[in-house]
């Protein structure tokens with residue numbers, strides 16, 4: 847998996863998310879909810895990254911919520927400064943613009959924090975990032991920082 851680079855100074859405008867879905871920054875008391883969600887739907891590694899991002903003040907985690915239910919999350923500055931991710935949407939909620947809305951809100955938060963570029967570490971759906979935020983692949987970035995991590 848390759849890393850990707852996103853220029854934050856020319857982010858495309860965010861598309862509206864479906865009615866009733868709120869995209870907002872998570873708060874500390876939600877840490878266990880976000881981490882449990884990440885572990886249940888994705889992996890323990892992602893739950894660990896969520897814990898790191900949730901421990902920042904304010905939390906470096908954006909969440910998508912509908913009727914009090916967590917649909918998805920996106921982190922930044924979790925594994926490394928300037929890194930976007932991990933991000934994930936409940937399989938049942940995919941295809942409704944939630945992933946794109948979380949991506950754009952998080953990239954905007956990174957822009958507001960002073961970053962000029964964001965790195966998508968170990969990008970999964972490359973075409974998603976290319977189409978949604980103009981990300982480009984970083985040559986020679988596989989396996990990147992995750993290459994020799996403990997498992």
Ligand SMILES: CC(C)(COP(=O)(O)OP(=O)(O)OC[C@H]1O[C@@H](n2cnc3c(N)ncnc32)[C@H](O)[C@@H]1OP(=O)(O)O)[C@@H](O)C(=O)NCCC(=O)NCCS
Pocket residue numbers: 931932933934935936939940941942943944945946947967968969970971972973974978
């Ligand atoms: C990737 C993911 C976050 C997308 O969430 P989503 O809510 O289904 O995405 P959206 O509905 O916001 O899709 C927005 C657009 O991206 C496109 N898209 C979504 N997933 C895509 C994928 N895997 N590959 C290419 N394009 C994709 C959609 O077709 C849509 O296109 P449009 O703007 O032309 O309509 C979600 O599929 C997911 O959680 N995947 C598993 C975890 C993962 O891979 N995370 C990324 C790790 S780097």
